[in-house]
Amino acid sequence: MxxxxxxxxxxxxxxxxxxxxxxxxxxxxxxxxxxxxxxxxxxxxxxxxxxxxxxxxxxxxxxxxxxxxxxxxxxxxxxxxxxxxEKGLDLIPLIFEIVLWSAKYDSKSEAKRIARLVELIRKDNRKISQKVMEKVRRGEAIVTEYLD
Amino acid sequence: MxxxxxxxxxxxxxxxxxxxxxxxxxxxxxxxxxxxxxxxxxxxxxxxxxxxxxxxxxxxxxxxxxxxxxxxxxxxxxxxxxxxxEKGLDLIPLIFEIVLWSAKYDSKSEAKRIARLVELIRKDNRKISQKVMEKVRRGEAIVTEYLD
DNA sequence: AAAATTGCTTGCAAATTGCAAGTAACAATG
DNA sequence: CATTGTTACTTGCAATTTGCAAGCAATTTT
Known part of the structure; x- marks a missing residue:
């Protein structure tokens, strides 16, 4: 099977x-x-x-x-x-690039609800990804923290 | 249809x-x-x-x-x-993140043949993406330039 | 005018998906 | 400790999507 x-x-x-x-x-x-x-x-x-x-x-x-x-x-x-x-956590920067692209091109994007995070990704994806990787490793979700 | x-x-x-x-x-x-x-x-x-x-x-x-x-x-x-x-060109940073991830985790990756480009992506994806976007707009391919 | 080339479409079999209905393992309840 | 509920699946099947081979119409080449 x-x-x-x-x-x-x-x-x-x-x-x-x-x-x-x-x-x-x-x-x-x-x-x-x-x-x-x-x-x-x-x-x-x-x-x-x-x-x-x-x-x-x-x-x-x-x-x-x-x-x-x-x-x-x-x-x-x-x-x-x-x-x-760790291999999975390393996909976070890539997922964040998808978020960034969709935030730019989907006028109805729910990315608006995480505008602060989107701005951090735009400024320095690697840096914020690193922080988020640590959060996720600790078992925390990220949405709540960045809700406007 | x-x-x-x-x-x-x-x-x-x-x-x-x-x-x-x-x-x-x-x-x-x-x-x-x-x-x-x-x-x-x-x-x-x-x-x-x-x-x-x-x-x-x-x-x-x-x-x-x-x-x-x-x-x-x-x-x-x-x-x-x-x-x-332009919307399509804006996908270049995302595609580059895929390349970066695969270069790291696929031991047989052909990314080895574009090691210089991969290194540039790692250092500053946005910067090199910007350059590549201009190249692609002009109708040029990028592989040849970065072949080691 | 005839032969190639190009970008498709069509037909059909095979694979994948989506939904509904199980089932086995464990947990909680009386 | 027997019953009922939960959880993470699997199974059966119909519907959709894919993959391959064969067209075919609009050029271009010879």
Whole structure:
């Protein structure tokens, strides 16, 4: 039942990124972790974009295979905890560039609600990413802090 | 025959980006334009990742609808020219972040062949992106210049 | 005028997705 | 300690999307 992995179409760096996390759902999982502090299957399932249960499961597995996420046991034994690895945390600058671009071009963007963060990204993405990586490592979400 | 557009799942900035360019093929088209100076349907078709003809056509249409690409007539009337709009050029910093991440985590990455560019991105993505945007506007590809 | 080239479209099989309905493992409750 | 609820999945299937091979119309080349 395992899917074929490591069968990259190419080692072009753009393609490598796309095959690692470049489908419609994977980055939404990472967004939920980084911005909203989500950690469990059930929490991801509640996202407004509406994951199908099987798709969510397959994407979590894919991200674990790619060493972007790691799974741990929750204190409540029924739940699993999904955490970003260092490799996953290193995607924060990239996700922030997406936020910046969308903030510029989507007139209805909810990025307006995190205008302070967007401004920090524009000024120095690396610097704010570093701070956010530390926050996420500590298990904190970032949205609340930067709400205007 | 037209697809339903502007039916966004949400205005979350991450989601907006994904719906604009976040499928397996769209960013490869942009890569071909930015790194390899490609401009026509036939040139895209030759990419090593192997576009299916209908998928390539549908993605070009999607990117035009999203105002990321614009189509113009080639001097050879059989061909069309696909160019990045300013909105499309603004994706360069994001694509460069993908390159940076893949250069770090793919041991076989072809990013090694553009090590100088990768180093410039690491030092100051905005600055080098600005330079590259001007190059691409002028219709030049960037790969050759930065080959070691 | 005939032959190539180019940018598509079409048809169809195969793969992927999305939804609804399970199920197994554990936790909480009476 | 038996029952009920939760949680994280899996399974079955219909609908959509993809990938490949074959067109085809509008040029351009010969």
């Amino acid at each position: 395992k899917k074929e992995r490591n069968r990259l179409r190419s080692h072009c760096p753009v393609n490598f990124g796309l095959e690692s996390f470049g489908d419609r759902w994977s980055l939404l999982i990472l967004r939920d972790i980084i911005f909203r502090g989500k950690r469990t299957y059930g929490e991801f399932l509640k996202s407004e974009e509406g994951f199908a249960t099987n798709i969510l499961a397959s994407r979590l597995e894919h991200l674990i295979d790619a060493c972007i996420l790691q799974r741990e046991v929750h204190e409540d034994g029924r739940k699993d905890v999904y955490l970003l690895t | 037209k697809k339903e557009r502007n039916r966004l799942r949400s205005h979350c900035p991450v989601n907006f980006g994904l719906e604009s360019f976040g499928d397996r093929w769209s960013l490869l088209i942009l890569r071909d334009i930015i790194f390899r100076g490609k401009r026509t349907y036939g040139e895209f078709l030759k990419s090593e990742e192997g576009f299916a003809t209908n998928i390539l056509a549908s993605r070009l249409e999607h990117l035009i609808d999203a105002c990321i690409l614009q189509r113009e007539v080639h001097e050879d009337g059989r061909k069309d020219v696909y160019l990045l709009t």
